[in-house]
Amino acid sequence: MAVTPTSRTLRAWLSEAPFTLGMSSGFFGFFAHAGVLAALEEQGLTPSAVAGSSAGALVTGTWASGVGSAELRDTLLSLRREDFWDPAPGAGLLRGDLFRARLDALLRAKTFEDCRVPASLVVHDVLSRRPKPVRSGDLGAAIHASCAVPGMFHPVRVDGRLMVDGGVTDRPGLLGIPVGERILYHHLASRSPWRRPGSPALRVPERPGLVALVVADLPRLGPFRMAEGGLAYERARLATHAALERAVAAVIR
Numbered sequence: 001m002a003v004t005p006t007s008r009t010l011r012a013w014l015s016e017a018p019f020t021l022g023m024s025s026g027f028f029g030f031f032a033h034a035g036v037l038a039a040l041e042e043q044g045l046t047p048s049a050v051a052g053s054s055a056g057a058l059v060t061g062t063w064a065s066g067v068g069s070a071e072l073r074d075t076l077l078s079l080r081r082e083d084f085w086d087p088a089p090g091a092g093l094l095r096g097d098l099f100r101a102r103l104d105a106l107l108r109a110k111t112f113e114d115c116r117v118p119a120s121l122v123v124h125d126v127l128s129r130r131p132k133p134v135r136s137g138d139l140g141a142a143i144h145a146s147c148a149v150p151g152m153f154h155p156v157r158v159d160g161r162l163m164v165d166g167g168v169t170d171r172p173g174l175l176g177i178p179v180g181e182r183i184l185y186h187h188l189a190s191r192s193p194w195r196r197p198g199s200p201a202l203r204v205p206e207r208p209g210l211v212a213l214v215v216a217d218l219p220r221l222g223p224f225r226m227a228e229g230g231l232a233y234e235r236a237r238l239a240t241h242a243a244l245e246r247a248v249a250a251v252i253r
Helices: 010-015 030-042 055-064 069-077 097-106 139-146 229-244
Strands: 002-009 020-023 049-053 092-094 119-125 130-134 151-153 156-158 161-165 183-186 210-213 247-252
Touching (some): 010 229, 020 030, 030 229, 049 055, 069 229, 119 139, 139 156, 210 229
Parallel strands (some): 020 049, 020 183, 183 210
8 A cells, every 4th residue: 555645635535526525433522523514614614425323414414414513512501410311221321212213313314215314323242243324224223223322322223233333343433434435534542541542443554546535633512521512513614615725645555
């Protein structure tokens, strides 16, 4: 593999041909993902397709349904723990009904087929222990399942099978995207203190046609640490604007 520098800016690279926007899993990283999406919209850069896992599935799937970045920002920044906190006995702390109700109310399109661009959202099959990209059918169910962090949310049925967070086995969420497609990929490096150096959760994927964006110094967020969601959003938005004006490296094999 060789990395060839080019004088083109990332904005020019994205403008010259269709691209897929990919967004990784990352617990409550949806605030930062939304900031990246806002910067792209502010620059007039519209993905021709989207892909994601967990937090990435939430942001890309919601946007694909027709929700703009401003509405998504307002929805996320107004989110409170009680809006999705519904403990119940089962294979996870939370039933997930409150989360699903808010999600369904937000989505403009209810199926993948009605989305404004093709979407590929990764879930993890509980029984087969394999990741599965979902590209058709019930959009809300796929997003819900991809966000169902094991131990936190009950599993979700998609096409009759129990599914959980796609980040379990496909953290980048790119499984359903053919190799060679042009991808702008926002990678959320895990902030978990128990991650070992060299953990796959920290590794940025490499593949032909992929340009990765990694925003430094994002606050660590979670259900009990949501107050800095706005800070994560704004840091990611500004970092994306800056990255769009820098030269991009083309990865070739």
